[in-house]
Amino acid sequence: QALSQCGLPAAAVQAIESPDRELVNQLLKLDRYVDMLIPRGGAGLHKLCREQSTIPVITGGIGVCHIYADDSIDFDKALTVIESAKVQRPSACNSLETLLVNQHIADRFLPELSKKMAAAGVTLHASPSAMPYLTGGPANVVAVEEANYNDEWLSNDLNVTLVDDLDAAVAHIREHGTQHSDAILTRSLSNAERFVREVDSSAVYVNASTRFTDGG
Known part of the structure; x- marks a missing residue:
């Protein structure tokens, strides 16, 4: 709604609402549609993205x-x-x-x-x-x-x-x-x-x- 009110495509921002972690593995292979991944989470998620993604990944934000x-x-x-x-x-x-x-x-x-x-x-x-x-x-x-x-x-x-x-x-x-x-x-x-x-x-x-x- 906010995007539409600003004259932007409503589908420009999307959210995956399911907590199913298998969807992450599927997302990591969608290089035909996704240009860049920036994972937000712990070291395990970052490691998974670096090892499994066919899309360029920017990682960071781990806090010890x-x-x-x-x-x-x-x-x-x-x-x-x-x-x-x-x-x-x-x-x-x-x-x-x-x-x-x-x-x-x-x-x-x-x-x-x-x-x-x-x-x-x-x-x-x-x-x-x-x-x-x-x-x-x-x-x-x-x-x-x-x-x-x-x-x-x-x-x-x-x-x-x-x-x-x-x-x-x-x-x-x-x-x-x-x-x-x-x-x-x-x-x-x-x-x-x-x-x-x-x-x-x-x-x-x-x-x-x-x-x-x-x-x-």
Whole structure:
């Protein structure tokens, strides 16, 4: 209706309303009718399109997003932001996948994180350094696997690992991130400015949820 009102062909924009995934496989072969595909979804969909499509494909948008909790954080405010980033819509590409926690606050902060995530139904995937502070808490905790750092969970799962300092947090993000959305929680202006300057992501946040933009 909107297209017709603007004098454009009503069939210029179409929607496939069926949730049947087999239709995706059919679409990937319609090179006679479709000039370009831009998949919007997780890594599995992107991989399927790259491998099966007979149509040129532009892929991107996968989000392995991080929050670094600095040693100067306000615990209550930090937990609220972390909950928003992880729980508000776990399947979104800018939801939180890995929480990096400064080792100097681990003994005090991680037990509080466990309570918050347990209430939200989040499973924590803990590094060896973080595990002792989470074991025995109310949240479901399992050991993180190295491959987990490179994948989107798209679910109520969260990697938790300790880092020595801001330098280590930035290094982790550079190694495992996808330049999508990353954030720092801190009361240090100098650390906030360094994080924004050194993390090369499309959206970099200070004391805000990664869910602030994109992802629906």
